[in-house]
Amino acid sequence: MSNRWAIPGRVCExxxxxxAALTEHHLTPRQKTKRKHLDPGPTIALCPACHRQIQVLFDHNRLARDLNTAEALKRDPQMQKFLAWVSKQDPNKRVKVDRKLA
Known part of the structure; x- marks a missing residue:
């Protein structure tokens, strides 16, 4: 993740x-709004592990169509499994993300 999206530490949504630091996740992928010069829409602050896992699991079409709110992401079965696991991990260590973890 680029440092330009870094947000000073607080709680992952x-x-x-x-x-220590969070990243900005566009709920509607930028690829769906940038070319059309549309407002990029709302963002949420995520830890790097959650942000990477979303990018591993879902394509931009699915994110834009079905998973465009924090609540929808939390309800997704693959993310629920990952969130149950990652919530037990040390927040100060880099967490490996993988399709197998979800």
């Missing part, structure tokens, strides 16, 4: 872990 998905796993609720208190981490």
């Amino acid at each position: 998905l796993c609720e872990r208190d981490v």
